Amino acid sequence: MTTHDPSGPAAGPETRGRAIPPASVARLTIYLRALNSLLAEGVERVSSEELAEAAGVKSAMLRKDLSYLGSYGTRGVGYEVQLLTRTIAARLGLTQEWRVAIVGAGNLGRALAGYSGFTTRGFEVAAIFDADPAVIGSEVGGLKVSAVMDLEKVLARTGVNMVVLAVPARSAQELCDELVAAGVRSILSFAPVVLQVPPGVEVRKVDMATELQILAYHAQRAQESEQSSQSRARSAR
Amino acid sequence: MTTHDPSGPAAGPETRGRAIPPASVARLTIYLRALNSLLAEGVERVSSEELAEAAGVKSAMLRKDLSYLGSYGTRGVGYEVQLLTRTIAARLGLTQEWRVAIVGAGNLGRALAGYSGFTTRGFEVAAIFDADPAVIGSEVGGLKVSAVMDLEKVLARTGVNMVVLAVPARSAQELCDELVAAGVRSILSFAPVVLQVPPGVEVRKVDMATELQILAYHAQRAQESEQSSQSRARSAR
DNA sequence: ATGTGTGAATCGATTCACAGCA
DNA sequence: TGCTGTGAATCGATTCACACAT
CATH class of the missing domain: 1.10.10.10 (Winged helix-like DNA-binding domain superfamily/Winged helix DNA-binding domain)
Structure with missing residues (x-):
């Protein structure tokens, strides 16, 4: 599900504290x-x-x-x-401030930029990107939208160390590759695709379609057992 | 994390198929x-x-x-x-169509209403609710925003059997209770709170703050082991 | 020959139950 | 006495490795 580094190449006995499950x-x-x-x-x-x-x-x-x-x-x-x-x-790791960039200024990206839950505790939205020239330069949540072409430059200037990827499925892997090339090692993706990343890069996924499908599975089972108990009741009389 | 029903009250040997882990x-x-x-x-x-x-x-x-x-x-x-x-x-359970209501027409709710990922496979957004009189009646993603006061009535009329909860943390539990009272048994919540529900109701949670914090934990560990390997290299020369 | 289906082995996560400390 | 901290037991999830079907 995520890329981890069980006891990474550089992780020696000096690593502060055991890993938490x-x-x-x-x-x-x-x-x-x-x-x-x-x-x-x-x-x-x-x-x-x-x-x-x-x-x-x-x-x-x-x-x-x-x-x-x-x-x-x-x-x-x-x-x-x-x-x-x-x-x-x-x-x-919440005593240091994390600087987050949002990549994708569509519906979701804009909603996230305005979401207070980020800012509330230690996560500062420091940049927002889009590929659409019509959107680049406009203002979203108090930030000017940068061009994805300038990704590396802007990430470096704004000191971003964590990225939220809110782009369509088809462009997600490509942008992910660019992010990794630009040195990003922590990505939270909303795109409904499995992202391939090299070791040392941590990807977590938020997937609404998957969650709804899991709900559907359980709801269907509940329906079925309801029906079967009804038919059992019917044949019992 | 979610409420399940290991072999629910009505689940007898007739239940079609074993439960999938x-x-x-x-x-x-x-x-x-x-x-x-x-x-x-x-x-x-x-x-x-x-x-x-x-x-x-x-x-x-x-x-x-x-x-x-x-x-x-x-x-x-x-x-x-x-x-x-x-x-x-x-x-x-994706051969039947699921009718979804979005509760909360704020930034996130509106973004979700416009998200094609729902509609794409078997999930039809059938209603959207808000409590704010200034928002009720306005149009979002082709749907007129209903009042949460009319919850039960509108849910019944639109045949909704699944709800996406996109409201602030402070009102989430109260709305969740109303949804349950109105007969909803499948809820996908974006609110950063632990919802208490009776057995038989399935809640799944999408939690961006939690995901970012998990990324922060791993990023911090990576930093630490990098630093310790650097100091090891320094003291070795 | 090839790749599925699955018992057996392993690994991790959860629960139990109680020793130990304030 | 009351509640934490934790080994031991249990439960579930993942991986191994190979018998079996095509």
Whole structure:
């Protein structure tokens, strides 16, 4: 699904901290969100039970996830909200600011440029690109749209280190190649295609069509078992 | 992450076909996309090796995934593209048309309403809702925006059986409750919150902030191991 | 000869259950 | 006493490797 680097070429024993299992990393972001809410409400301590409830997981799993960070709770008491928040944020790499470029200023790209969720926590949208001359130079979300032809130059100037790819499927692989050539190593793609990238480049995918199809699968099964229980009921009388 | 129904209350031995493991269901949608490309190119047969390559997985995994559907390949030959395409589509529930409502006509909701990826295969956007009186009644993607107050009525009239929730985090749970009350059992949420739903309702989440944070985690690790290998090189001379 | 279908082996993720500490 | 931290047990997902069909 994503390209990772189990213990990359340059990863020696010096690498700070063991790697956290991928499934745990994904959940840590959820805990972080819940903790931020608690922080906003002025709550100072949580138990694993309470936090797990808010995150929709079992408390044993939450404790195991947190144990990969070290030991930050107090037995018999719980976790300090502030300390835990900072610890997770630091471990996820959210103490540094990430500069994001959006490639593709169509419907989706423009919606993303205006999405406060990015800016809210440590992700600064620093550039937006399009290939269409009619769009280049126009303003979107307070940024002037740059030409994809100037990709490398503008990325370097704006200090971008992460890219959101919001272009049609047919141009996604080509642009992805250009991004990689320009030195980008973290890509979040909304294009419904499997992107081929060299090792060392991390790609994550958000795929609405896939998600709807998965929903369809479950909905169909629910229909079927409903029908079969109805026919069972019918033949039983 | 999602609500499933391991072998639901009504699921008896009559349920057509065994359940497909969740991880396989997700990949079947990817295979389907690759197969549709092959179909468009006029290719008639594929081997598991070729299709796996296109989907970015190992061939053994592809064969195991397909084996949950039954036996549709020919030993020594491969799979017929057309037959396999139809088989997967049928099993995923894509032979019936799904009618989708978009709840939330903000930036994201409007972008989604105009997204061809929905309409392209079996998902018809049948309604779009918003709570803002200034937006209600305006036209988005060829549809008049309905009031969320009329949710139940409009959903029933338009025959919607699947909802995309594109509203701010703070109103997501409340709207989700209303959707469930109105009989919706399949929800794709873009809101960055954990939605609580009763059993029998399937929620899937698309979460851009989480994805970016996961990228940040890996990018930070890559930075760290780069730095440690540099300092190792320095101290070695 | 070739490539599918699948048991057996492996690997990772989740849950259990309890020892240990405040 | 109460709740964390974690080995051990379980469960699911992936990979291996080969028997079998064409």
